[in-house]
Amino acid sequence: MIEVKHLTKYYGRTLAVDDISFYIDAGSVVGFLGPNGAGKTTTLRMLTCFMPATSGSATVADYDVFSQSLQVRSRVGYMPENVPLYPEMRVREYLMFRAALRGLGHKRRSSAVDRAAERCWLAKPEDMMRRRIDQLSRGYRQRVGLADCLLHEPEVLVLDEPTIGLDPAQVREMRNLIRSLGENHTVILSSHILAEVEQICSRLVIISGGRIVAQGTSSELRRQVSGPSRVIVELKGGRPEQMAASVADVGGVLDVQHTRAGNWTRLTVQCAEEADLRQDVAALVTAKGYQLRELRREIGSLEDFFVQMTYEQTTRD
Numbered sequence: 296m297i298e299v300k301h302l303t304k305y306y307g308r309t310l311a312v313d314d315i316s317f318y319i320d321a322g323s324v325v326g327f328l329g330p331n332g333a334g335k336t337t338t339l340r341m342l343t344c345f346m347p348a349t350s351g352s353a354t355v356a357d358y359d360v361f362s363q364s365l366q367v368r369s370r371v372g373y374m375p376e377n378v379p380l381y382p383e384m385r386v387r388e389y390l391m392f393r394a395a396l397r398g399l400g401h402k403r404r405s406s407a408v409d410r411a412a413e414r415c416w417l418a419k420p421e422d423m424m425r426r427r428i429d430q431l432s433r434g435y436r437q438r439v440g441l442a443d444c445l446l447h448e449p450e451v452l453v454l455d456e457p458t459i460g461l462d463p464a465q466v467r468e469m470r471n472l473i474r475s476l477g478e479n480h481t482v483i484l485s486s487h488i489l490a491e492v493e494q495i496c497s498r499l500v501i502i503s504g505g506r507i508v509a510q511g512t513s514s515e516l517r518r519q520v521s522g523p524s525r526v527i528v529e530l531k532g533g534r535p536e537q538m539a540a541s542v543a544d545v546g547g548v549l550d551v552q553h554t555r556a557g558n559w560t561r562l563t564v565q566c567a568e569e570a571d572l573r574q575d576v577a578a579l580v581t582a583k584g585y586q587l588r589e590l591r592r593e594i595g596s597l598e599d600f601f602v603q604m605t606y607e608q609t610t611r612d
């Protein structure tokens with residue numbers, strides 16, 4: 296449905312998007328996750344024909360975003376970072392105006408507006424469609440922005456930080472709304488909140504410093520994260536170096552570091568990928584007659600992974 300190949304964007308001498316490639320299947324909900332300045336908005340703007348690329352190519356629904364922008368625009372609903380609305384207009388009036396801009400005939404306009412309003416929970420309370428936009432709360436304004444991008448019934452929705460600036464209740468509503476839209480649309484959304492992307496999206500693309508640093512389903516990423524695991528052991532009964540050396544001989548152990556913890560020794564045992572060596576370490580400790588007061592496994596969380604991936608990228612540049 297969406298195919299991006301070697302997309303690159305320079306703003307003057309600033310490299311904002313650096314040779315990114317990815318593919319998105321029809322019907323999936325994909326989260327673009329990255330810290331501030333990662334290049335999310337820039338990528339989404341290129342995909343929605345708002346900005347040319349410096350190099351590379353992208354197709355949406357098999358149309359080229361640079362040479363077939365009319366076809367692409369008619370299939371994409373784009374909600375930008377700051378939804379531009381006309382504050383003095385009333386909700387219905389604004390949506391009717393936007394529907395006219397999208398080329399919907401007079402008859403279709405009214406039903407398109409009603410349908411989008413219903414979808415985005417703008418139909419209630421009853422006077423909502425008659426309210427002035429500058430008198431709406433931020434959450435309702437976001438809903439108007441979302442209704443706007445549904446008017447022409449696009450197949451693809453591109454939502455740039457759709458929950459930013461909303462209060463927790465509105466965030467929850469917006470996430471539910473996007474999830475329900477995901478049932479019959481292909482959705483790309485951007486966010487810098489890992490938990491949000493995990494809740495809404497079936498796939499994650501992690502971007503940092505203009506590059507894709509990881510992508511996959513959250514369980515695929517989790518599997519990568521849980522790669523090298525660690526076992527923490529606290530014990531006594533021998534010299535620290537000697538205890539560390541005997542644990543290092545356990546099969547699957549890559550490295551052992553020792554530190555003091557009062558009159559106990561703490562060993563940090565790096566294990567080969569995904570190995571859980573607690574049982575082997577416990578057997579060794581018993582065989583050697585050491586005393587044991589702690590034995591636990593530590594696995595990096597997806598949050599650690601995200602911070603690590605994005606931090607490594609930032610420090611590399």
Ligand SMILES: Nc1ncnc2c1ncn2[C@@H]1O[C@H](COP(=O)(O)OP(=O)(O)OP(=O)(O)O)[C@@H](O)[C@H]1O
Binds near residue numbers: 310311331332337376
């Ligand atoms: N119009 C512009 N002119 C020059 N540089 C820009 C412009 N827009 C963005 N940039 C730069 O490009 C890089 C990527 O910006 P972009 O807005 O795509 O990031 P983002 O991931 O959307 O960040 P945020 O989470 O803050 O919205 C940044 O270094 C930014 O300063």
Ligand SMILES: [Mg+2]
Binds near residue numbers: 335336376
């Ligand atoms: Mg942005």
